[in-house]
Amino acid sequence: MFRGGRNIQKYKNSITLLLLLCLSLILMTVNSGRYDISPKKIGTSFFSIFQISASRASNYISDTINSINKLEQLKTEHDILLEKLKIYQRRERDFLELKEENTRLKEQLELTQTSDYKFESARVIAHEPGNIFNSFVIDKGSTKGIEKNMPVIAYQDGFQGLVGKVIEVSMFTSRIIPLIDNSGFVAARLLDTRYEGLVNGDPEIQNSLIMNYVSKNAAKFLNEGDLVISSGLQSIYPEGIYIGRIRGIKVPEWQTSLVINIEPIINFSKLEYLLVLTGEK
């Protein structure tokens, strides 16, 4: 007994390490999705409260500091804006006339109104702690009706662009996997030429997308700067949402399709507010 006790003491570190590694492997196996237990969801729900608190505190401090600087800028801008207002009032009159004309033309072509979606607005509060995975956390969760696999969009520079989809939901937060991650795919279409393909994150270039399975016949019709949108075909993503612009086209001889590099419409490094599409109206 005494010798056994001494041996255990001698190998305490190694035994402890083995136990911890076994526990880690069990957790990874369970978390891989084969079983319906989700300790991660429980833990994420609890610890995400601290993320929200830290994010709110830092946002409050940075907003306060920024607001002091902005006061001086605002006075100058106010004067400039008054002048601009007069110009825009004239333009608004022209816009209303054009809008009415557009409505009349659409009626003549018997185009139906595009379906609207219900959405939940959210703010990005946290990012991935490491450098391998690509995701971010928003401040809305299951209590606001967010569910797994809901598509996420954002408005930037006048475009409604596709951001990604929801992959994890806890009570108060949700985790979004962005389009630029190479593990997800979006059924896409070129806006002008209507050729279809699959878009996913480029594993070699950061913040870039790649479109595959576009017919080689399309090469002569494509140009840099052409817009790519979601096709909505057998996809969780609705049709017609901007994905990006063509940045480069490769015609590999060993493949039967093109490889198109796409610059995302959404600048993910500037992404702050977004919309989670929760269903159709």
Add this chain to the structure above:
Amino acid sequence: MFLQEKNKIMNKKVIVLIFVVFITIILKTTILGNFAFKGVKPDIVLIMIVIFSNFSGSFKGELLGFFSGLLEDLLSMSPLGFNAFINSIIGFLSGITVGKIFLNPLIITIFLVFFGTLFKSVLSFFLLSIFVSEKAGSVYTLKFLLEIGFNIIITPFIYFILRILKLIPINIDSKL
């Protein structure tokens, strides 16, 4: 009595360090994310584990590694247990050098952080190949080299912060 008091102090330091690591991870996902260079963030938690293990041994190092890794997994997209597995091994291996190498502790720490980051990438590759195969290829990219450089550069800062907080001893010969 003296041993009991010493154990109490050691346990308090471990608890304080776990709390410091917890705050670091929360800050890493929120505020510190804005200081990424080319999308790469330094692995402050790995550095803290290496520094602490180098002074306090494998047992405390692997425990700190496991719990800090578990917390990182809860707040990231990685499978639960992924970082816990890696950080446990790094904590264990960093603690093996206690009392065996007599060089400036900062220099040892920098070397351990370098090899720890390398080892982390190897383990990440193998674990991802098994559990998240589509991500295995994203380990060895330019980000990996930037992370090594980043980790080495900020190691002295983390080292001195932990010394100021008295979580590691000031004397070379002291152990926790």
